[in-house]
Amino acid sequence: xxxxxxxxxxxxxxxxxxxxxxxxxxxxxxxxxxxxxxxxxxxxxxxxxxxxxxxxxxxxxxxxxxxxxxxxxxxxxxxxxxxxxxxxxxxxxxxxxxxxxxxxxxxxxxxxxxxxxxxxxxxxxxxxxxxxxxxxxxxxxxxxxxxxxxxxxxxxxxxxxxxxxxxxxxxxxxxxxxxxxxxxxxxxxxxxxxxxxxxxxxxxxxxxxxxxxxxxxxxxxxxxxxxxxxxxxxxxxxxxxxxxxxxxxxxxxxxxxxxxxxxxxxxxxxxxxxxxxxxxxxxxxxxxxxxxxxxxxxxxxxxxxxxxxxxxxxxxxxxxxxxxxxxxxxxxxxxxxxxxxxxxxxxxxxxxxxxxxxxxxxxxxxxxxxxxxxxxxxxxxxxxxxxxxxxxxxxxxxx
Amino acid sequence: xxxxxxxxxxxxxxxxxxxxxxxxxxxxxxxxxxxxxxxxxxxxxxxxxxxxxxxxxxxxxxxxxxxxxxxxxxxxxxxxxxxxxx
Numbered sequence: 004x005x006x007x008x009x010x011x012x013x014x015x016x017x018x019x020x021x022x023x024x025x026x027x028x029x030x031x032x033x034x035x036x037x038x039x040x041x042x043x044x045x046x047x048x049x050x051x052x053x054x055x056x057x058x059x060x061x062x063x064x065x066x067x068x069x070x071x072x073x074x075x076x077x078x079x080x081x082x083x084x085x086x087x088x089x090x091x092x093x094x095x096x097x098x099x100x101x102x103x104x105x106x107x108x109x110x111x112x113x114x115x116x117x118x119x120x121x122x123x124x125x126x127x128x129x130x131x132x133x134x135x136x137x138x139x140x141x142x143x144x145x146x147x148x149x150x151x152x153x154x155x156x157x158x159x160x161x162x163x164x165x166x167x168x169x170x171x172x173x174x175x176x177x178x179x180x181x182x183x184x185x186x187x188x189x190x191x192x193x194x195x196x197x198x199x200x201x202x203x204x205x206x207x208x209x210x211x212x213x214x215x216x217x218x219x220x221x222x223x224x225x226x227x228x229x230x231x232x233x234x235x236x237x238x239x240x241x242x243x244x245x246x247x248x249x250x251x252x253x254x255x256x257x258x259x260x261x262x263x264x265x266x267x268x269x270x271x272x273x274x275x276x277x278x279x280x281x282x283x284x285x286x287x288x289x290x291x292x293x294x295x296x297x298x299x300x301x302x303x304x305x306x307x308x309x310x311x312x313x314x315x316x317x318x319x320x321x322x323x324x325x326x327x328x329x330x331x332x333x334x335x336x337x338x339x340x341x342x343x344x345x346x347x348x349x350x351x352x353x354x355x356x357x358x359x360x361x362x363x364x365x366x367x368x369x370x371x372x373x374x375x376x377x378x379x380x381x382x383x384x385x386x387x388x389x390x391x392x393x394x395x396x397x398x399x400x401x402x
Numbered sequence: 403x404x405x406x407x408x409x410x411x412x413x414x415x416x417x418x419x420x421x422x423x424x425x426x427x428x429x430x431x432x433x434x435x436x437x438x439x440x441x442x443x444x445x446x447x448x449x450x451x452x453x454x455x456x457x458x459x460x461x462x463x464x465x466x467x468x469x470x471x472x473x474x475x476x477x478x479x480x481x482x483x484x485x486x487x488x
Contacts, residue, residue, distance in 0.1 A: 004408065005408060005410070005445065006408035006445060006457055009466055012469075015469045015470070018469070019469060040404075041405050069403065094450070096403060122450065123451030123452070124451070126451075144403070146403075148404040148454065149404065151436050151452065151454075152436075152452045155436065155452070209406075210404040210449060213406075213447060213454050236405065240465075264458070264461040264465060265458050265459075265461040265462035265465060266455050266457055272436060272437070272454065272455055274437065274438055275454070278436065368403075370403060
């Protein structure tokens with residue numbers, strides 16, 4: 004398919020790999036965080052890590068909305084389903100995420116609750132229109148990419164006069180998460196056995212950036228002295244962006260660059276951002292799994308759309324009433340989301356925790372780092388391993 | 403969750419609110435609420451039933467050309483200079 008196949012070309016992948024091997028300084032290490040789960044999967048699916056010299060490493064970031072949603076938010080929805088006769092519409096990824104007390108939305112659905120998987124907010128609106136006597140709640144999660152469709156749905160519900168539709172808003176903000184990640188180790192040391200986060204730069208989000216543009220990342224080089232290269236989700240995009248990061252470090256530059264110019268501009272999609280801004284505003288603070296409470300890191304629905312805000316419509320969802328969420332003690336998801344541990348460092352990985360029977364959110368979501376390690380089986384070949392230093396000789400996994 | 407698929411716009415409704423797009427041989431109805439100035443034949447990125455952004459064909463060509471250009475760079479020169487940028 005156009006704009007996909009040509010960005011997965013095997014021959015070009017070898018050539019970019021050779022260029023990376025040529026400019027990567029063997030005397031230094033390059034640790035790059037791919038913020039997005041989509042990048043994590045591209046790296047594992049296409050074997051991009053295997054095409055890198057041993058001193059170029061990818062650190063997996065928290066850009067997986069299902070993974071960073073604290074368990075308490077799912078507990079709230081389960082409580083809502085048990086107390087009210089609502090139809091809960093949700094994107095599929097959330098259904099199997101473990102909630103407190105060994106339950107999940109899937110299990111509550113099996114008990115008889117009306118939980119429906121939707122592909123689009125448009126489906127949720129249709130369900131509300133077709134069921135005027137029932138309350139329909141849309142469980143909205145996602146980063147800036149997924150937020151505009153939620154905003155459009157609220158505006159359309161208002162236009163259509165749908166009085167039975169509301170949104171449980173959990174939309175989160177990427178730049179705030181980057182700050183949270185870089186601030187956390189300095190201000191609030193977590194577990195004592197945790198190694199420090201080693202980070203030399205970021206592969207920036209593809210589709211979040213299609214909405215917000217590259218400008219909102221400019222504080223990262225300025226305040227934290229880490230370069231950012233916005234990268235597309237195809238393997239050649241990831242490799243080219245990695246090359247650009249290495250070049251920046253080698254030359255002593257530290258700036259925001261854009262590899263994904265076919266979609267991302269500096270200013271982003273202003274129409275989409277204006278729609279979001281008309282319906283939503285920043286929350287004072289929001290809890291992230293693994294990163295804790297981060298100020299200004301999420302959105303809530305504005306007062307003039309209060310009728311469509313599930314948190315104001317249902318008393319049991321009100322602030323301060325959230326159940327305490329306690330993650331499984333041995334689950335390393337919080338450390339994995341902060342980039343300080345890898346899935347294979349978790350005692351549960353591949354034993355108690357697999358995609359069929361996930362214990363943590365990073366194994367549930369198809370974008371989670373644990374799911375990537377497990378699905379593509381690359382953990383069976385632990386890294387680093389002795390390999391010839393010429394990356395050009397390595398095999399590219401078939402797309 | 404942020405994955406989005408490039409799709410070709412096949413038809414646009416008279417109000418300009420919705421479009422039919424082709425993803426390979428699959429046709430799908432999507433909303434154009436988030437984008438402006440989309441025409442039949444354009445490629446858009448589709449995410450949860452919405453077009454997120456148009457794909458710029460010239461920029462795509464430039465990026466591909468950059469890969470190819472890099473492929474012809476004299477690697478020995480890059481290594482010795484250590485300063486050559488892509």
